[in-house]
């Protein structure tokens with residue numbers, strides 16, 4: 001993992017010279033932080049080392065951690081990490097978007113359970129009418145968490161299924177409607193337009209909805225996640241990120257870069273396949289997880 | 297900055313450079329730095345990048361600049377040739393068993409594209425060789441994983457062997473293989489559940505399945521958008537299984553797909569197929585040279601160089 005590499009790197013370095021900074025850049029890049037940000041952090045370290053005349057290994061370690069935490073928090077200053085809801089009496093619509101296989105459907109299931117536990121009346125709609133078994137998958141989640149699932153006819157137009165579900169949520173006074181959409185790659189123009197259409201259809205019934213458009217990102221994704229965030233933001237107003245598969249060995253460092261460039265907050269973290277494997281995002285925990293071996 | 301073309305970068309780095317003869321040492325340094333960054337930006341893992349750059353340095357030192365090329369183009373050519381060589385020069389075909397059935401087993405992280413790839417491969421063999429494949433549904437964990445494979449099977453008219461979710465995957469595989477023998481299927485695909493390489497129980501299950509089935513082909517399925525973690529994942533799977541090849545999925549996106557290089561580098565296994573979409577027909581044989589120029593972010597540049 002990142003921390004192991006980082007430790008090895010610290011153990012290996014003898015003096016703070018150009019090789020050291022090159023190595024630091026590489027190491028930061030090695031955690032999927034992205035090139036620009038890695039360079040920027042490395043440069044900050046370079047400055048601070050000069051300024052504070054740091055020579056000691058332990059001091060430089062502390063400095064790097066401090067800088068990264070600062071950088072992270074600074075980027076998120078104006079971000080709103082909370083979930084937004086419709087005024088009472090109107091359903092809140094939460095739309096899940098993202099590329100293929102990142103964990104949208106699973107996260108919908110987990111989150112439905114969560115809001116149901118809070119006493120909300122929850123509904124889900126299977127707007128992935130494309131992928132084999134997608135509707136069935138959401139329906140199984142529906143059974144698992146005892147939440148009703150709206151599904152259309154096979155291969156139906158996803159926008160029409162969503163329309164039906166929004167009407168239903170309104171008529172039945174549901175509190176939250178989760179929309180599970182099909183995975184789509186951000187460079188697929190037609191599918192991105194389909195997403196925009198879904199948004200319009202929702203707004204026909206509920207002009208203020210969707211209150212949340214959550215872009216689901218797989219923590220193992222590299223630099224392409226930045227492109228994903230950019231292009232999904234273009235087609236629908238993404239309000240936040242869900243970072244999944246954090247139970248694996250990837251560190252999800254790309255969210256640093258996304259915060260840096262697009263100022264999208266991570267709202268949720270998925271860390272497993274079970275219904276309880278979901279928590280709200282905490283910057284401290286995230287940075288700590290990144291440097292766990294180093295700090296302990 | 298992101299996804300900038302390597303040639304543009306080199307051109308910037310080597311602005312003042314003209315003339316022929318050997319590539320100068322200091323110019324080489326500048327270009328090596330740009331190459332390093334381009335590879336990292338493409339998500340090639342950094343140990344692989346290091347090794348690769350050292351290689352290039354050796355190769356480029358003595359190289360004469362070819363007629364019709366300028367120095368940056370020459371460097372690009374060296375890099376591209378080297379990358380192609382590393383990636384494996386030739387397309388690698390699917391292993392064949394002497395006796396039917398040829399058994400192909402999938403492995404990989406969650407959501408990588410295993411199930412989709414099974415269907416694509418079965419469809420390809422059916423179409424191209426009139427094959428009679430059987431697909432075994434050995435994922436009893438993911439909700440509706442069996443339904444997914446069964447729907448695909450129905451659409452493609454390929455039989456699926458399944459025993460629900462209450463039977464151990466090892467048993468399912470045993471029974472599925474017995475049925476294949478009985479029904480004379482010439483290919484058997486085993487669709488396994490996605491799992492983390494650090495999940496000991498599930499990794500044991502996977503190696504048990506491999507011991508039972510003795511597959512001719514164990515294909516690690518990897519998402520082309522994977523970042524620096526690709527190496528660790530690939531090594532984890534390679535530790536527990538005798539991988540025979542790799543399938544790189546979701547290459548229809550705009551990712552550079554540098555993970556391909558890292559995986560090839562650490563496993564030494566050929567990338568055999570690439571997934572280029574969600575439809576059964578969206579599977580292609582892997583061509584190392586195309587991947588090389590993609591990682592470097594080059595389009596027409598290469599055609600130009602090839603002509604020189």
Ligand SMILES: Nc1nc2c(ncn2[C@@H]2O[C@H](COP(=O)(O)OP(=O)(O)OP(=O)(O)O)[C@@H](O)[C@H]2O)c(=O)[nH]1
Pocket residue numbers: 098099100101102103104105106107128131134181182183184216244245246247248270271272273277406407438490492
């Ligand atoms: N380890 C782990 N696996 C996860 C997590 N979230 C989802 N998965 C698994 O990842 C795979 C894909 O999850 P899905 O929820 O189907 O992903 P999706 O984005 O809906 O996929 P498509 O609809 O096909 O685009 C499944 O095997 C899930 O069980 C997580 O946080 N950790």
Ligand SMILES: Nc1nc2c(ncn2[C@@H]2O[C@H](COP(=O)(O)OP(=O)(O)OP(=O)(O)O)[C@@H](O)[C@H]2O)c(=O)[nH]1
Pocket residue numbers: 100101131183185404405406407408409410411412413435438441488489490491517545546547548549570571572573574578
């Ligand atoms: N765009 C694109 N999507 C793909 C490709 N291959 C698979 N997918 C999609 O990726 C998602 C996950 O594919 P699956 O085949 O379910 O992946 P898996 O590895 O079987 O997933 P688990 O069984 O949950 O581990 C689905 O939405 C597929 O349609 C590809 O080459 N391109």
Ligand SMILES: [Mg+2]
Pocket residue numbers: 104105106128134180181182183
């Ligand atoms: Mg889904």
Ligand SMILES: [Mg+2]
Pocket residue numbers: 410411412435441487488489490
């Ligand atoms: Mg599967």
